[in-house]
Amino acid sequence: MTKHPEFIADTLKQAWQDLRADHPHMRIRDAAATLGVSEAELLATDCGNRVTRLREHWPALLGAVGTLGPVMALTRNAFAVHEKTGLYEDICPCGDMVLISGHHIELCLSTGIWHSGFAVLEETHHGTRHSLQFFDTSGDAVHKIYLTEHSDAGLYRRLIDIFRADDQLQHLELPTDGTMSALDALAQAKDLPEHWRRLLLAETTEAEIADRITAPALREFMRQLAELLLPIQVLVCNHGAMQLHDGPIQNLKITGPWFNILDRGFNLHLNEMAVAGADIVQLTGGQRALTGLLVRDQNQQSIMSIFGGYDETNGENVLWRDLLKALPVIGPG
Incomplete structure (x- = not known):
């Protein structure tokens, strides 16, 4: 029954x-x-x-x-x-997307x-x-x-x-059919701002993998970025949302398996136990070459991506590019 x-x-x-x-x-x-x-x-x-x-x-x-x-x-x-x-x-x-920007907020939400x-x-x-x-x-x-x-x-x-919905039942019926991911929806969306197009490229197969760094090298690189207060872009995605931090990072803390950024207005918590490494990726945004880090898990799925500060006039931050070139690489994954 x-x-x-x-x-x-x-x-x-x-x-x-x-x-x-x-x-x-x-x-x-x-x-x-x-x-x-x-x-x-x-x-x-x-x-x-x-x-x-x-x-x-x-x-x-x-x-x-x-x-x-x-x-x-x-x-x-x-x-x-x-x-x-x-x-x-x-x-x-x-x-089917909703783009949100404001004081310290940058979101691309796949509400569809x-x-x-x-x-x-x-x-x-x-x-x-x-x-x-x-x-x-x-x-x-x-x-x-x-x-x-x-x-x-x-x-x-x-x-x-x-x-408030009329239905306040305590049972939730979930559909059985699959749905489009945020990245798929982004790829099909028209009239997206240039910076979201640029970030989307990094999360897709259009990004060329140049080299790879280890998880310990990634941690040390983040410490270097914090010491320099270098403006960066940190993106975390899931099936229905993409959320961006654009600015420097400063206060880093390790708590068990978690690597944390604990800045005023921005917190990031990264489970280092899941990190297999980070790919150094290269892509073209508009007419400019861009480089970044795509942090991968043990199944080679994207956890987060990190790019340098970007100016529409001058392009990618030169110091960011030089820091990436100096990283100890282990070859493409």
Whole structure:
């Protein structure tokens, strides 16, 4: 006999409560993996309590985020977490993409593959935390937006009221068909700004691999960049979002397997245990030659990419290019 969705949701909710009782500090992403479900399915079990399902009007909702003031944007994949604090000021739909830029924020979101979104209230050891969280058709998180102490909490509550979905069931039905990735959608999108086109090339097969460096060499290179305060571009992608940091890095810290950048307004967390190395890639942006680093995991999948500062008049930063040339290489991977 087929189990009713409400029964499934109640069973999953109880399993999560039991897991949290034994592991109170376990993150929901890890809890979902332990329970064999997606993060979105697990989150949905709390709809009507601390979770509110949102209507799928993504461009309009993201536009409303611009009224909240400074927020923290989080985009992650399996091995890297990219966090930027700033303003969602300039919201520009581009086909199934939404391009967002503002003070310290640069995002390219493939909202055409987004499946569900939630407003979430969490109690953490740092206090109460409010966020908007978006998931793809597999139930994996593609982008999250967290309120900061400078965000407008009143407007946030109003946003939730406006975009609250009629369906607040605690069971989430995920589609079984595949969807286009953010990179595929980017490749088909027209009228993309030049810098997104340039970054897209680095994440595709159009980038020529010149050499490779080891994970320890990558760590040392990041230390060198921090000492020089050299402006760089750090990009982390997943199936539904691309998030960019454009500027110098400074405060580095190693915590267990994690290599961290802990700067004001920008945090990066990279799981070094997953890093097989970084490819030095070459490509052409417009009429200019560009070089960068594409950090790979053990399966040769991209974790993040790093480029030097770029000026539309002068092109790539010359010091960046010289630093890459001086890296100890091990040959193409």
